[in-house]
Amino acid sequence: MTEPLLDIKNLRIRFRSDEGTVKPVNGVSFQVNEGETVAVVGESGCGKSLTSLSILGLVPSPGEVFEGEIRLQGKDLTKLKKNQMRKLRGNEISMIFQEPMTSLNPVFTIGNQMTEVIKLHQQLDKKESINKVVEMLDLVGIPEPERVVRQFPHQLSGGMRQRVMIAMALSCNPKLLIADEPTTALDVTIQAQILNLMKKLKDELNTGVILITHDLGVVAEVADRVVVMYGGEVVEEAHVNEIFDNPVHPYTRGLLSSVPKMTGSVEELGAIQGSVPTPSQMPKGCKFHPRCPIATDLCKDEHPNLEETLPNHFKRCFHMEGGSIYEQHKRETTT
Amino acid sequence: MSSIKEKQLPNVLMEVKGLKKHFEVKKGYFNKQVSYVKAVDGVDITIYEGETLGIVGESGCGKSTTGEMLLGLLKPSEGVVKFKGKDMTEMSKKELRDIRKDIQVIFQDPFASLNPRMTVEELIGEPLEIHTSMTKSEIKNKVIELLEVVGLNSEQLKRYPHEFSGGQRQRIGIARALALNPKIIICDEPVSALDVSIQAQILNLLKKLQREYNLTLVFIAHGLPAVRNISDRIAVMYLGKIIEITERDQLFGEPMHPYTEALLKSIPVDHPKWRTNCEPLKGDLPNPANPPSGCTFHTRCPYAQDICKNKVPNLEEVKINHFTACHFPLKQ
Numbered sequence: 001m002t003e004p005l006l007d008i009k010n011l012r013i014r015f016r017s018d019e020g021t022v023k024p025v026n027g028v029s030f031q032v033n034e035g036e037t038v039a040v041v042g043e044s045g046c047g048k049s050l051t052s053l054s055i056l057g058l059v060p061s062p063g064e065v066f067e068g069e070i071r072l073q074g075k076d077l078t079k080l081k082k083n084q085m086r087k088l089r090g091n092e093i094s095m096i097f098q099e100p101m102t103s104l105n106p107v108f109t110i111g112n113q114m115t116e117v118i119k120l121h122q123q124l125d126k127k128e129s130i131n132k133v134v135e136m137l138d139l140v141g142i143p144e145p146e147r148v149v150r151q152f153p154h155q156l157s158g159g160m161r162q163r164v165m166i167a168m169a170l171s172c173n174p175k176l177l178i179a180d181e182p183t184t185a186l187d188v189t190i191q192a193q194i195l196n197l198m199k200k201l202k203d204e205l206n207t208g209v210i211l212i213t214h215d216l217g218v219v220a221e222v223a224d225r226v227v228v229m230y231g232g233e234v235v236e237e238a239h240v241n242e243i244f245d246n247p248v249h250p251y252t253r254g255l256l257s258s259v260p261k262m263t264g265s266v267e268e269l270g271a272i273q274g275s276v277p278t279p280s281q282m283p284k285g286c287k288f289h290p291r292c293p294i295a296t297d298l299c300k301d302e303h304p305n306l307e308e309t310l311p312n313h314f315k316r317c318f319h320m321e322g323g324s325i326y327e328q329h330k331r332e333t334t335t
Numbered sequence: 336m337s338s339i340k341e342k343q344l345p346n347v348l349m350e351v352k353g354l355k356k357h358f359e360v361k362k363g364y365f366n367k368q369v370s371y372v373k374a375v376d377g378v379d380i381t382i383y384e385g386e387t388l389g390i391v392g393e394s395g396c397g398k399s400t401t402g403e404m405l406l407g408l409l410k411p412s413e414g415v416v417k418f419k420g421k422d423m424t425e426m427s428k429k430e431l432r433d434i435r436k437d438i439q440v441i442f443q444d445p446f447a448s449l450n451p452r453m454t455v456e457e458l459i460g461e462p463l464e465i466h467t468s469m470t471k472s473e474i475k476n477k478v479i480e481l482l483e484v485v486g487l488n489s490e491q492l493k494r495y496p497h498e499f500s501g502g503q504r505q506r507i508g509i510a511r512a513l514a515l516n517p518k519i520i521i522c523d524e525p526v527s528a529l530d531v532s533i534q535a536q537i538l539n540l541l542k543k544l545q546r547e548y549n550l551t552l553v554f555i556a557h558g559l560p561a562v563r564n565i566s567d568r569i570a571v572m573y574l575g576k577i578i579e580i581t582e583r584d585q586l587f588g589e590p591m592h593p594y595t596e597a598l599l600k601s602i603p604v605d606h607p608k609w610r611t612n613c614e615p616l617k618g619d620l621p622n623p624a625n626p627p628s629g630c631t632f633h634t635r636c637p638y639a640q641d642i643c644k645n646k647v648p649n650l651e652e653v654k655i656n657h658f659t660a661c662h663f664p665l666k667q
Contacts, residue, residue: 187393192601220605261560262563
């Protein structure tokens with residue numbers, strides 16, 4: 001097997017304060033291959049955004065990565081010096097944020113902001129970099145790119161701003177693109193346009209993509225592989241079809257059944273009871289057990305490991321036949 | 336779920352006719368009025384007792400403004416809002432205050448809509464104090480009862496909003512709305528700010544309450560799957576107008592307006608197997624301050640013809656209980 005593009009191994013992040021230490025990311029491992037879209041799914045507070053920030057070396061203070069490795073093509077990013085990391089950011093790894101208005105500078109033109117990235121990382125002069133910007137804006141489907149180059153962010157609509165962000169992120173041909181909730185702030189018709197654009201670009205440029213989202217519809221639309229996170233850990237990982245057809249972990253099942261569907265009958269949604277605990281109140285044993293419909297005494301005391309139960313399908317749950325127990329429980333509660 | 340058709344002559348609870356809200360745009364040193372933003376531009380809706388009416392549309396389509404006018408929080412520029420046959424726009428302040436007992440609201444952001452300095456008991460008890468002559472202990476008992484109805488418990492009476500999670504705060508908002516036994520609750524994006532698992536809890540709770548209290552709900556949202564889950568009838572809005580309104584299954588099965596069709600196709604698929612590469616709609620929503628002539632959707636419509644640029648289509652009953660505003664309604 002070839003070396004993965006990105007290999008995260010046992011990543012742990014801690015925040016130390018006077019009230020004690022919390023570990024919002026606690027032993028996360030997954031890989032991203034070239035040209036592959038990996039969706040990291042979970043509810044707010046599961047550690048998905050922190051994980052992505054740590055890849056860029058941007059964990060906010062007082063947080064720190066205190067264990068684990070993040071390898072980009074074999075190079076451990078956690079060991080890099082600040083200036084080495086700076087060379088990497090925006091060049092080999094880039095990121096698209098949720099809110100395009102707050103991540104673009106309101107007092108510079110689009111051309112100004114985009115050429116900055118290009119001039120910094122590629123040896124191009126002013127004229128060449130403007131041409132490059134126009135080419136990139138054209139690639140992401142912005143009409144009249146020559147005009148947009150001279151415009152300010154407030155003159156563009158939300159969808160256009162997000163296209164500019166994507167163009168900016170892709171302008172140095174990064175190997176890895178991290179998209180943190182790229183469509184959450186957009187309307188559905190615009191979301192469809194942006195998702196389509198991401199699919200097209202991935203095929204053309206062969207970029208590895210980490211897509212961070214809580215929207216399972218977006219996952220169904222663009223992901224190749226899915227990593228489900230809960231309480232700072234990976235609880236299930238598999239191919240996207242496998243996750244939707246045969247979810248094993250009770251949390252994944254709960255998430256899937258709580259999404260209102262566009263097809264089929266309208267019935268009671270299978271909600272997960274309770275809410276996500278904060279990192280400082282994380283329970284002992286399996287972190288999901290207080291909300292889990294099939295939890296046993298074992299789950300309260302012991303912490304399960306992430307195991308490969310089917311080929312390329314990993315889960316962190318004691319109940320090997322999780323499926324059948326879950327179905328049985330569901331039958332019992334409905335009758 | 337019972338549909339409107341099965342019921343014998345449903346009672347009309349609210350009726351809205353020719354509702355308009357135009358916001359003035361002012362410019363310059365002397366606040367010269369230069370133009371209007373037509374946030375809501377001629378909306379007619381009839382709301383029947385006991386139904387859930389969904390209102391969907393993209394941001395800027397006027398769905399929240401419509402909701403605020405239904406509540407009587409915003410005075411319409413034109414048109415009538417009738418509640419049980421009485422026109423709310425003609426009412427005195429006192430009459431309006433009385434009628435607000437029957438029309439309650441649940442807001443989108445449970446972090447911003449609860450006063451951080453009030454305890455749960457005060458928050459839920461406030462409407463009871465204002466509108467009823469209950470004694471303190473009666474109010475307390477009622478608050479406890481309401482908390483249990485929405486899935487919280489009496490131990491949480493003395494807590495402040497910051498001690499609760501988003502979903503729990505939304506439950507407090509629901510208890511507050513229920514306190515006066517309203518006839519109708521307007522829910523403005525009640526689940527958009529919540530995590531998926533919590534969204535499902537709140538949707539289930541709203542459905543349960545509707546059955547138990549025979550409530551009428553107006554559910555305003557941009558998320559079509561959630562609207563499909565809860566609504567009996569759905570109205571689709573585009574640039575201040577209703578462009579299609581019909582029963583849920585009819586809308587999802589046989590959309591007649593090209594915009595509804597595009598909206599349905601834009602929703603991410605339920606399963607990765609059904610992926611397509613179609614891009615249903617090009618371009619952005621036009622500026623509501625300067626809407627296109629004729630049918631406002633013609634700039635993005637794949638089927639637009641010359642007449643669409645000049646003539647505004649009316650909302651017409653194309654099939655029984657299926658209204659659409661289009662010169663060329665789609666045929667399935």
